[in-house]
Amino acid sequence: MKIMVVGGGGREHAIVKKIKQSPAAEEIYVLPGNAGMSADATCVSIGAKDLDGIVAFAKEKKIDYAIVAPDDPLVLGAVDRLNEIGVPCFGPRANAAIIEGSKIFSKNLMKKYKIPTAAYEVFTELDAALAYLATSSYPTVVKADGLALGKGVVIANTREEAENAVRSMMEDRAFGDSGSRVVIEEFLTGPEVSVLAFTDGKTVVPMISSMDHKRALDGDEGLNTGGMGTIAPNPYYTKDIAEQCMKEIFLPTVDAMNAEGRTFKGCLYFGLMLTAGGPKVIEYNCRFGDPETQVVLPLLESDLLTVMMACTNGTLAETEVKFSEKSACCVILASGGYPKAYESGFEIKVSEDFAAELYVAGAKEKDGKTVTAGGRVLGVTAVADTLPEAIAEAYANVPKVTFKNAHYRKDIGKKALAALK
Ligand code: AMP
Ligand code: GLY
Numbered sequence: 359m360k361i362m363v364v365g366g367g368g369r370e371h372a373i374v375k376k377i378k379q380s381p382a383a384e385e386i387y388v389l390p391g392n393a394g395m396s397a398d399a400t401c402v403s404i405g406a407k408d409l410d411g412i413v414a415f416a417k418e419k420k421i422d423y424a425i426v427a428p429d430d431p432l433v434l435g436a437v438d439r440l441n442e443i444g445v446p447c448f449g450p451r452a453n454a455a456i457i458e459g460s461k462i463f464s465k466n467l468m469k470k471y472k473i474p475t476a477a478y479e480v481f482t483e484l485d486a487a488l489a490y491l492a493t494s495s496y497p498t499v500v501k502a503d504g505l506a507l508g509k510g511v512v513i514a515n516t517r518e519e520a521e522n523a524v525r526s527m528m529e530d531r532a533f534g535d536s537g538s539r540v541v542i543e544e545f546l547t548g549p550e551v552s553v554l555a556f557t558d559g560k561t562v563v564p565m566i567s568s569m570d571h572k573r574a575l576d577g578d579e580g581l582n583t584g585g586m587g588t589i590a591p592n593p594y595y596t597k598d599i600a601e602q603c604m605k606e607i608f609l610p611t612v613d614a615m616n617a618e619g620r621t622f623k624g625c626l627y628f629g630l631m632l633t634a635g636g637p638k639v640i641e642y643n644c645r646f647g648d649p650e651t652q653v654v655l656p657l658l659e660s661d662l663l664t665v666m667m668a669c670t671n672g673t674l675a676e677t678e679v680k681f682s683e684k685s686a687c688c689v690i691l692a693s694g695g696y697p698k699a700y701e702s703g704f705e706i707k708v709s710e711d712f713a714a715e716l717y718v719a720g721a722k723e724k725d726g727k728t729v730t731a732g733g734r735v736l737g738v739t740a741v742a743d744t745l746p747e748a749i750a751e752a753y754a755n756v757p758k759v760t761f762k763n764a765h766y767r768k769d770i771g772k773k774a775l776a777a778l779k
Contacts, residue, residue, distance in 0.1 A: 361663070362416055362445075363388045363399065364436060365406050365427035368690075368719035368737045369648035371395045373427060373662070375715070376655045380663035389415065393728050394706070394718020394736060406431050409439050416445050425449065425666065429505055432624075432644050433459035448666040450644050454615055454622040458644040461541050462503050468639060471614040473607055475639045478543035484528045487540060491520045497545040502527045504536030508572075508584050509697070513545065548633040549594040549777070550640065552650045555608060555628065556665055558674040559621040562608045563665075566657050566681045567595035568650045569774055574697060576769045583697045584734055587770030588688045589745060590653040593777040594632055603630065603637050611642070623669050652717045652737045653686035685745040687752040688717070688737045689770050694763030696733035704730045704762035714755035715739040730761050745774060 359382050363370055370388060375398055377383050389412060391401030404411040407430050416424060426436045426449035435452035449455075456463050468475040476499070481487035491498070500523040502510030510533050514520035520542075527537030555564040568590035574580035607628060615622045627643035627650075646654075655662065659680045668677035693700035706721060706728045717739060720732020738759060740751035749771040756766060 359383060359422040359663075360385045360419060361387070362419070362421040362424045363391075363427060364412060364424065364431055366390045366392050367428075367648055368717040368734065369646050369651040370427050371398070371717040371719070372651045372655045373425060373646070374399045375717075376658065376662040377425070380661050382663055387415070387419065387421070392718055392721050392731065393723040394716075394721035396723075407434060409434060409436055412436060413439050413443060416440055417443055421445055423447070423663070423667065423670075427645055429455070429458055429643065429645055433505060446667070446670050448670060449624040450622045454620045455644040456620070457615065457622065457626070457642045459505060460503055461501050461641075462539055464642050465541055465543070467611075467614055467618070471610055471617075473610050473614070473639060474636060476544040476546050478541050480539065480541055481524075481528075482539050484524065487524045487528065487542065488521060490542060491517055491524065494520070494542070496520070499543045499545050500524055500527070501541040501543065502533045502537040503539040503541065504533070506533040506536045509533070509582065510536060511582065546631045546633050546638060546640070548631045549592075549773075551592045551595045551630045551632060551637075552588075552647050553595070553603065553608075553628045553630060554646055554650060554654055555626050556669050556674060556679060557612055557622060557624070557626050558669045558672045559612065559616065559623045560672065561674040562604070562612050562626070563674060563679045564600065564604070564608060565654050565679075566590050567592040567600070568647075568653050569594075570647065570650060571767060571770055574692075576767050581697050583692070585647070585649045586690045586692065586767045587737075588649045588653045589749065589771040589774050590650075590657060590686050593745070593774050599632060599637060603628070607637065607639060648719075649688050649690055649717075649734075649737050652688040652715075652739050656686050656715060656739055656741050657682045657684060682741075684741050684743055685748040686739055686741045687745070687748040687771050688739040689752050689756050689766055690719075690734050690737050691756065691759060691761075691764045691766045692734050693720075693730055693732070694765045696765065700733060701763065702730050702732065706730060706735065706759065706761045709758040709760075712755055712758040714752060715741075716759065735761065735764070745771065745778065749775070
């Protein structure tokens with residue numbers, strides 16, 4: 359089969375490497391991919407948001423199956439467009455991708471179907487939002503309605519911080535139209551868990567749980583990023599909690615989407631917080647998480663392509679989805695300065711004794727060398743029998759990948775280890 363993967367980051371590299379193991383995958387194209395994954399797939403310089411380009415390429419190459427990984431093309435309707443020309447896809451259609459594309463949609467869905475989440479109010483007018491903040495208790499959480507590269511969420515500790523956040527979203531349009539409407543919600547506390555789940559619109563099969571580390575600096579300090587590292591499985595996510603989530607969150611969400619005429623097929627990502635009052639949904643994503651995928655897929659023992667196609671064909675209930683009993687840790691190496699301004703173009707060197715998985719997120723070819731080209735540059739993933747071993751192995755391999763100004767967190771998995779004790 360000819361497979362096409364849309365996207366270009368570490369998540370897509372992890373998907374490509376797993377798909378490569380499938381006997382059915384003969385040719386793999388990745389649009390646009392990046393120079394760091396060119397040994398694993400044919401990179402094609404068509405942007406992930408260039409739907410016309412994607413459709414034209416799929417037609418020209420007679421692609422048999424497409425995997426649309428990032429949020430933007432899913433929300434823009436890449437799956438709808440590819441289906442129109444007869445290309446089956448992994449991923450939701452636009453009318454279901456809205457579960458991530460609009461926070462207001464997802465909050466209202468959860469309210470209507472009694473799926474546990476933080477209490478909230480929606481605002482379309484600046485004055486009304488500001489008036490509400492005058493009577494709020496703090497901390498409170500301000501969220502832009504639409505996609506904002508993971509940066510549209512502000513935890514405001516004071517009224518002033520909340521007002522600044524609302525003004526920057528609604529008045530200064532820091533995130534463009536994504537911030538024309540905002541959600542202001544209750545601040546929740548508790549361990550966070552990411553659960554990615556395969557679904558064909560009827561059956562939900564959760565993957566192994568994971569834990570992201572969103573802040574830029576050790577000890578969860580610094581700015582929010584796309585994610586600086588992950589571990590799997592997440593020790594806070596016990597069997598009992600998993601059962602509760604299935605009953606109160608996962609199945610009700612898939613059923614709710616059906617009831618709304620928005621059947622969701624693909625990977626549904628549940629960002630959960632385990633509060634004193636039970637697990638609650640912090641966010642939904644309509645796709646695989648990044649860098650969650652870089653620890654989840656290495657632990658998948660079943661054939662990924664078979665499972666994905668079962669999601670597309672509605673046969674997930676009859677398909678085996680098996681995960682290993684091992685653990686994984688992924689440490690992200692970012693460009694110094696990220697998530698703020700950073701320099702790119704530094705050569706990436708991998709020493710010969712590197713003995714882990716390398717998932718490249720931001721790299722390009724320059725004068726025959728692979729150089730950095732992005733905030734998050736790459737991820738180093740190790741799989742081992744236990745979590746402490748996986749963490750130790752990942753960190754033993756991190757120094758074997760070098761580029762100028764590299765920055766990484768030294769404490770990925772530390773919280774998880776504390777939970778194990
Ligand atoms: P999101 O982009 O929605 O995942 O939000 C980014 C991060 O903000 C989450 O991973 C949480 O750590 C935090 N967050 C979001 N919503 C809340 C909330 N209601 N209470 C506490 N923390 C939150
Ligand atoms: N790692 C969080 C996300 O993919 O949204």
